[in-house]
Amino acid sequence: MKIRNFVLGACGLAAAAAAVTLAPLQHATAQGPNNDPAQTWDAFGGNQQSQKYSTATQITPDNVKGLKIAWEMHTGDVSSGAHSTTWGATPLFANNTVYTGTPKYNIFAVEPDTGKMKWKYAASGANGPEENQGLKNRGVAYWAASSPTAGACQKMVYIGTMTGELHGVDADSGKPCAGFGKNGVVDVNAWATKNSKWKIGLIQPPAVYKDTLILGWAGNDWVYKTENPGTVYGIDARTGALKWTFNIIPPEMQDQTGTANVWAGISVDPETGLAFLPTSSPSPNYYGGDRLTEMPYATATVAVNAETGEVKWARQLVHHDIWDVDINSAPTLVDIKKDGQVIPALIQANKMGLMIVLNRNTGEPIWPIVERAYPASDIQGEVASKTQPFVPYPEPLVAEHMPPVSTLADIASFGECSRWKARIRDEGRYTPPSVRGSISWPATLGGVEWGGGALDPTTNTYVVNSNLVPQIYSLVPRADADKKYGNALRARDGYAAQQGSAYGFKLENFLNMWGMPCWAPPYGIMSSYDMNSGKLLWRxxxxxxxxxxFYMPESWGSITIGGPAVTKSGLIFIGASMDSRVRAIDLKTGNVLWKHIVDAPAVAQPAVYTYKGKQYVVFAAGGNGILTPRLSDQLVAFALPN
Amino acid sequence: MTQRHSTRGAWLIMLASLITIAICVYDYYTPETGLIGTGGVVTVAGAGALMLAASLTLGLVPNRSGFLQGFLVVSILLDIIGSSVAGYFLESPVIMAAQALALIGWLINVIGDAAERSVEIDEVEDED
Structure with a gap:
């Protein structure tokens, strides 16, 4: 291994840029050939509880080596360069159909056993300029009327656009539902008028609870001080009418800040009707001197009534966030079995690499959350929180301090890595951004990314992939920023303007001159926990x-974007990594049992379903420019041969 | 000063380099390989092309200087080692197998050349 590592360094190759508690059956019914509604995949997180779990048992640890491509299709919706696509869709299987959305705002409905297209819907007029964050999509949402009436659109598929439109389409025909908004389109952007700097991006499909869609949006919170304040919308699934709005930023703060929006998935407890919202950091992300007033719903997990938007409880997980460590994944709901009791809980693994487990009815921690002291900011006007929530147990996914400088990268760069580290601020987790540069550990890449974790609810085994990536955060005094960057909102060197505040910001990857990571591997890990005891099972x-x-050693792992899915038969399926491979991993041991190359990194969680007695695992291999330049439009299903 | 050198094994090296180039072209254009459009396979293909040129010289120019002979033998060996390492990290068994083939060709050539040298020396000694 030493020889291998040496060769890697010498060649300069190393781089990393780098239910049993099932979904409510009224939404999960798939009549016809599939007799087990539990083996559908009708939500982004597999089910409403974001467990990413399938009861399918046909593919097992013993036979998974025989997995072959059953079908694949190419949507045609891929482009690189200035208009590059980012496709992190989890395909849905519902209504005996596989549905997926694309980053060019098309919905594809395909036959689940052949991949043959049933219909395609083009969200016309939405292929416009990417004034927000480019061409991105994480798939579609599916709704079936709880009380069906005669006529079309009793089952609908929804896709959002990066220009703030939500389209509702009949799930059988692919025709727009005339009764939904205006001819099948709701202009959500028209509701987001406060401090509107850009059109809101509907990357993430809405969560569905009964006849309500719960919709968040993605913003652009690095470029302005005041931006669209984070809002979550409750929308009538049938008509598109606005039912409720939840404001994350208090009204009195909306002229000083913005965002803190929900851009990741949302979980719903079908029994209590509570929706769990992971909220993000307020704008501007890296300087908080203009927003020192407490905003308890920002960078938090917030439980709201799914049908009214009324807040039941909120738990802030990062105080006064100046690191952009959004709560970025839907919490996974779990019924913890402890001391003969069943505790309704949720798991919120976050970018800071903490495993936060809360009672989902009350927001109270299952295992203690302590307030730990962290360093002060040295920036004039900034007041970093003196303490931050810390969860010592279950064992955090990320250590308190970054790994040591990589000897290999340091030697290969003639000491560049260690010299760089010596001149910047590094006091471990929650080191505040500074003018001279601070190590952010973990940084905006996580910890845990938006894929979140997956749960086998029969054993309460939870698995989650996470990144081990420090980045360097530098604040640029406004005068210097104006001099160097003028009016630019962003620059290729990682600069973001944070216009209107006293500081611009610069994000740098901690890489040496050859692009090698300056810190010791691994760069990405997967962890498994017994959620009844909180014990770490393997990592x-x-x-x-x-x-x-060139492939780096397996012991180095990979940065991952996207999450896992688990099956009752004891398998984890995951794409997510830089090497464009999808894998099956033994849930008990963490050993890789099968892997297969796809066209690009499958940066979403896969869908697992059973149709006509056959189990399929489907990946959208879309790629993500953060990982590699390799992008694709491939939707690929794997199954065992007949 | 030129001397007659062995041409044995050159055709095996040539075959190995052609296999290397062919698999690299295939990898470069085929998504299923995981190597589509990558610089790694371009580099190995380039190394294959150099090996092809060297093996052609080895096979077609038997009368060559000692310097050229030494240069070719060392270059081909370095090419084989570099391509093998690259093939390992590209996780391409075909590239590695091709280098094994090239190594056999290289050994045949080096041993054959040494044998020819030995015969020539013996003949000179007999004449004495």
Whole structure:
């Protein structure tokens, strides 16, 4: 291994840029050939509880090696360069159909056993300029009327656009539902008028509870001080009418800040009707001197009534966030079995690499959350929170301090890594951004990314992939920023303007002159926990870094974006890694049992379903420019041969 | 000063380099390989092309200087080692197998050349 590592360094190749408690059956019914509604995949997180779990048992640890491509299709919706696509869709299986959305705002409905297209819907007029964050999509949402009436659109598929439109389409025909909004389109952007700097981006499909859609949006919170304040909308699934709005930013703060929006998935407890919202950091992300007033719903998990938007409880997980460590994944709901009791809980693994487990009815921690002291800011006007919530147990996914400088990268760069680290601020987790540069550990890449974790609710085994990536945060005094960058909102060197505040911001990856990571591997891991006891069962590197085609050692792992799915038969399926491979991993041991190359990193969680007695695992291999430049439009299903 | 050198094994090296180039072209254009459009396979293909040129010289120019012979033998060996390492990290068994083939060709050539040298020395000694 030493020889291998030496060769890697010498060649300069290493780089990393780098239910049993099931969904409510009224939404999960799939009549016809599939007799087990539990083996559908009708929500982004597999079910409403975001467990990403399938009861399917046909594919097992013993036979998974025989998995072959059953079908694949190419949507045609891929582009690179200035208009590059980011496709992190989890395909849905409902209504005996596989549905997916694309980053060019098309919905594809395909036959689940052949991949043959049933219909395609083009969200016309929405392929416009990417004034927000480019061409992005994480798929579609599916709704079936709880009390069906005669006529079309009793089952609908929804897709959002990056220009703030939500389209509702008949799930059988692909025709727009005339009764939904205006001819099948709701202009959500028209509701977001306060401090509107850009059109809101509907990357993430809405969550569905009974006849209500719960919709968040994605923003652009690095470029302005005041931006669209984070709002979550409750929308009538049938008509598109606005039922309720939840404001994350208090009204009195909306002229000083913005965002704190919900851009990741949302979980719903079908029994209590509570929706769990992971909220993000307020704008501007890295300087909080203009927003020192407490905003308890920002960077928090908030439980609201899914049908009214009324807040039941909120738990802030990062105080006064100046690191952009959004709560970025839908919490996974779990019924913890402890001391003969069943405790309704949720798991919120976050970018800071903490495993926060809360009673989902009350917001109270299952295992203690302590307030730990962290360093003060040295920036004039900034007041970093003196303490931050910390969860010592279950064992955090990320250590308190970053790994040591990589000897290999340091030697290969003639000491560049260690010299760089010596001149910047590094006091471990929650080191505040500074003018000279601060190590953010973990940084905006996580910890845990938006894929979140997956749960086998029969054993309460929870698995989650996470990144081990420090980045360097520098604040740029306004005068210097104006001099160097003028009116630019962003620059290629990682600069973001944070216009209107006293500081611009610069994000740098901690890489040496050859692009090698300046810190010791691994770069990405997967962890497994017994959620009844909170005990860490195993932790292993996941994926492989691939640069210029060369694969780095498996022990290094990979940065991952996207999450896992688990099956009752004891398998974890995951794409997510830089090497464009999808994998099956043994849930008990963490050993990789099968892997297969797809066209690009499958940066979403896969869908697992059973149709006509056959189990399929489907990946959208879309890629993500954060990982590698390799992008694709491939939707690929795997199954065992007949 | 030129001397007659062995051409044995050159065709095996040539075959190995052609296999290397062919698999690299295939990898570069085929998504299923995981190597589509990557610089790694371009580099190995380039190394294959150099090996092809060297093996052609080895096979077609038997009368060559000692310097050229030494240069070719060392270059081909370095090419084989580099391509093998690259093939390992590209996780391409075909590239590695091709390098094994090239190594066999290289050994045949080096041993054959040494044998020819030995015969020539013996003949000179007999004449004495």
């Amino acid at each position: 292993k590197p996941v994926g492989q870094v691939q640069k210029w085609g």
